[in-house]
Structure formats: C-alpha cells, structure tokens
Amino acid sequence: MSRNDHRPLTLRDVSEASGVSEMTVSRVLRNRGDVSDATRDKVLRAAKALGYVPNKIAGALASQRVNLVAVIIPSLSNMVFPEVMTGISRVLEGTDLQPVVGVTDYLPEKEEKVLYEMLSWRPSGVIIAGLEHSDASRAMMRASGIPVVEIMDADGTPVDAMVGISHRRAGREMAEAILAGGYRRIGFLGTQMPLDHRARKRFEGFTQALAKGGVEMADHEFYSGGSALAKGREMTQAMLTRSPDLDFLYFSNDMIGAGGLLWLLEQGYDIPNCIGLAGFNGVELLQGLPRRLATMDACRAEIGRRAAEIIVARTRGEAAETSVILKPQISYGDTLRRP
Amino acid sequence: MSRNDHRPLTLRDVSEASGVSEMTVSRVLRNRGDVSDATRDKVLRAAKALGYVPNKIAGALASQRVNLVAVIIPSLSNMVFPEVMTGISRVLEGTDLQPVVGVTDYLPEKEEKVLYEMLSWRPSGVIIAGLEHSDASRAMMRASGIPVVEIMDADGTPVDAMVGISHRRAGREMAEAILAGGYRRIGFLGTQMPLDHRARKRFEGFTQALAKGGVEMADHEFYSGGSALAKGREMTQAMLTRSPDLDFLYFSNDMIGAGGLLWLLEQGYDIPNCIGLAGFNGVELLQGLPRRLATMDACRAEIGRRAAEIIVARTRGEAAETSVILKPQISYGDTLRRP
DNA sequence: CTGAAAGCGCTAACAC
C-alpha cells in the first residue's frame, strides 16, 4: 500500500493523489493555461504533501526547451570571472534562464570537451570567454543554432556575437600613458601566455606602442603557477636586481602588481617618482593596498551583463547587438605619474 | 534534399548517413557493447561529418541516469569555494560524473530554490555547503534518494553524510593558542554573521575558550560588504583607536586579517610582541604578504576531495563514510608568539 | 476549464 520503494515521484503520483488528470496537474505546476482555483488548490496541496519535484529531463525532452545558459570560462580562481558571473546572474535572475558554468583551465582541448558536454544538454544559449577556439569548437557553436556570445575580448571575429574590450588597445593605451608620464626604462612582468590570448594581446599592444614612441622594452619576465602575490614580489626583486635602472614596471595583472608594490614599498623605493608601476583588471583587492596601484578596469561586470542581455533578447526572438566593444579607462592611482 | 532547416541532428540522421541502425550508432557513440571495427568506423565518420552532438536530455530520460553532481555553495568570490571546487573536480575527472555549481549567496530561500532546481534535473548526488538548511531543503534532500554530502562544517548532524571541520573547535583552539602566547587583551574582527553559520561557530568557540581561560573579549567589530582587505584596514584602525591597549586581534578571515596586518606594519607596530594577529582559512594570498599571518587551514581542497569520493563510491553502490571530520592545524606564521 | 492521445530522442532488454 505505502510507497516504501525509492522510486522518485512522478506527475502520475500527484495526479492520483489529487484526483486530477496528469495534464491538469502539469498545467498547475507550470502556471500555464486556465485552471479553476479549486483544482489548482487540490493539486498544489497534493504536490506539496508528497514532496514532488518535477522531472526537468522529461519536461525538456517533451517541450524541446531547456532554460539553461552555458557559461564557459577558463578559471574560477581568477577573481575576474566571478565578477563576470555576477553580471550574468544579475540579468538572468529577471528571466527564467539559469547560468551553468563550465571551466576550461585555459586548455583548448578541455574547452572543446566542456562545450560538447554542455551543448549536449541543449541549452538556450552560450556565453564563452575569448575569441580563440579550435575549429571543432567553432563548428559546434555554429551548428548549435543557439545564440553564442564570446566575451572579454574584442580583437577578432566572433562566431555569432561578442562583448568585450580590445586588449591590444588596452596595452597600447597603458604604454602611451606610461610614456606620457616620462618613464623610459620599462619592464614587463606577466604570466606565461601561450594560452592566455588576452594577456598576449595586451603584451603585443604594449610593446608596439612603446616602439612607436621610440622606446624598446628594457626587460621582461614571465611566470606560471603559484601564489600571484608572492610571484609578483619574487619577479620584481629578480628583475630589479638584474636591471636596477628600470623606471617602470607593467604587470599583466593586478595581483602580481600588488606583490611588486608591496616589495618596492618595503625596500623604500620612491613611487611613482623613482619607479612607477601599473597592473590590469581593476580588482577590488587594490583598495586595501597601502598605495592605489595604477590599473585599467576590464569592465568585467558590464561584460557579463551585456552578454546575458544579448542571450535574453535572442531567446525571445528579438534582435540584439552583435558586437559590443567597451572602452576601459586608466586609473592612475598613486603609482603612475600623470602627464 | 539538403538539411537547410535548423533542426538539431538526431541519432537517426547519423543512422541514415552511415547505413547502421540507430541502436548500433548509439552503442558506438557510448562505447557500449561489442561493435565491429568496420561499423564503428563508419558511424564515427558519419557522426563527425555531420557534426552530431548527442542529446543528453533524451539519453538521461531513457537510461534514468544523469551523470551530474550538484554542488551548492554560498559564494564564488570567496577564495574558499573555488578551492573546494578544485578538490571536487580533481576526483570527478577520473569518473564519468560532472560537477554543476549553484550559488546561494548565504540566503536560505535561495538555497531552497537552487536545490529544487538542481534536484529537478535528477543528479547523481549533491554536495552542499553547511549543515544548516530550511526544513523544506532537508526534506527535499532526504526524499531525493541520492547521496547527499554536507561539507565545510562538522558541528551538527547531516541529512546523509558530512565532510568538514569543527568551526567551534577551530575558534577554541585559536583562542587557546593566543592565551598560551601570553596575550590577554583580545579583540575580534569579523563579518556580520547572521547567515554565515561557520563564522558564527568560530566566534562562539573562541569566546568560550577565552572565558574558560578567564579572559573576556576586550572588543569586537563586524562588517559587511566592500573590499575585505580595505575593511580589514579600516576596522583595525577603528578598533585600535577605540581600544589602544589591545595586544591581539583575531580576524574571522584571512583577507581582513591581511588588511589589518598591512595597516599595523605601516603604523610601525611591533608584531608579534606589541600586538599579535591571526586569521582563518589559510589562503594562498598570505604567502605574498610582508609577514606570514597566523592562520588555520580550513582544509578546503581535502574537503572537496573527500566529499566527491563519497559521492563516487555511493554512486557505484559501494558503502562510504558518513562522517569525515578533519583536524585543521594552526600556522603560527610571524604574527602569533609561540608558547 | 479539463482530458486523451501522441510523441520528444534516446537506451534497456531482448531477439536474431
């Protein structure tokens, strides 16, 4: 008599418990179509009493609709992607769509796998970091027939739509600001970038703008792995030992920049006169540092927001922008002399 | 003749393109059962040529198996949960299970909603932060019939299984170490904790152990929102202005502790003699600080690992531990005098 | 306002 096996509950169980047809139960549970208050009440009561949780698998198969948006990013521990997620969530919360995150660890093969896995759930849209993807990945996205927004970068051509900043331009503008500040012996400290295309583009834009200003990069150093703050210290020390005459250090992200800043302060360097420094991202962390590090905001939250808005619009069949290029501003902070 | 509509591809399309039955195509694509190399090849070729991506919705409905593990955590921007995720992923990567993350923002109602949404996809297991949940949430987890592991905390009774540390004990042990170091005028700085049960338990354990040692907490202050590093600075300054005779500051997390440390160093305090300090979590960031902050490792990666291992075992029908209580160790760093 | 029938795209279970 009693349901002592552990078969999950189905619509049919609710139907039998309430004496209402499965179809009408379904309508009540989805708030679709007109149902009398009396039946609605009976159904809701029965569903709650049983502890029924609908089976979205079956629902999705029948309706051919999945209210999921695949969000594919390189890393969670970066401090940059959580903010993008916040922007996305904020927008999607006002709809029936839900973000689902996949992480690629900056590996193209893993990106391909994650994309494949996520597409096999037939989501309503894809938001994916970067414009560089394997041919197979690009093919999958094109073939999916759903809206795809590539984010964070604007130097390239998207499969479908893109929202981001130009990292080449970001590097260029920072170089120009540094030169305008009168610095000439400039070092670069960054991540090893074979797979971080955005860092690479900033580096390229940076060196090109320096060259245009008649300045050659005096020194550079790349790291991988480990605590970014600690790496920033170590690399700064190493570089200044090697090239003591540097008057500026450009870090490819704020965390290593913060490490460098802390080390320089301890050593008693005169910032920004004897030596200047700048990072990239505009992370909240910087606000607690002894000096405000010069940086450039990567517009993370806005990128998330705009990308989600495009997905939402397209899901509703509305037209939407296909290329949103944001313009980040330099913050001079206390570590970069103004012109 | 050509497939110029945008209907997604089905097994049937691959079957027709390869001249092999749907069933055999399915077997090939899943590596199930014996298939001759010749047919396997035909199928793989056709699938790739078409760009076929299987429909997991249909597969899951038919097989009653969903290879997803729901991971429900309060926040991504915390620096603590990404590490837990890493532990989980590491273990699941060796299986066919995949983590799916849901975020609750420390809100019980949101937790309930997220849990409901995730359970409606019929995952193979649930890993959820904390032991405090609404009655409805607990009921859902119990009724789901799938393995549920509550993580991060061990002060309480799990619905099914738990992996964590005792935060009461963590607070207690830190208090004992501080007293053993000879400190007596102790201040507490933390997050506003109505909803962060683990921070609350640390606070409780801490004050109780102080009381047992005959010491009353000399001052305390709570914050919410904003940059943790900056808040740490501000609160430290405020507290020492108000209570200049304090000889120890216990911070409820490492980020605000780091902020406090930076401020104290700037002010020229003699650490750890004139004043000591300690945080909680053991975050990687600390390694880049001018001094190593005393802290206690929250065993984040191991918690993730052990929780995932339990899910994997149970999914395979094997027995598994139901209560894993990890014992975090104090790191004295450079900011807490040893006994 | 409510119900009955017919699938959604795949896989379990069984033939051959």
Added chain:
DNA sequence: GTGTTAGCGCTTTCAG
C-alpha cells in the same frame, strides 16, 4: 555483432 520493440516522464495538440 546487430536489429527490434517498448518505453523513460513529461508537454503538445486537439477534443470536448
């Protein structure tokens, strides 16, 4: 090795 049949639990569509 390979194919056939019958659903999985819902929603769509069409009758009343």
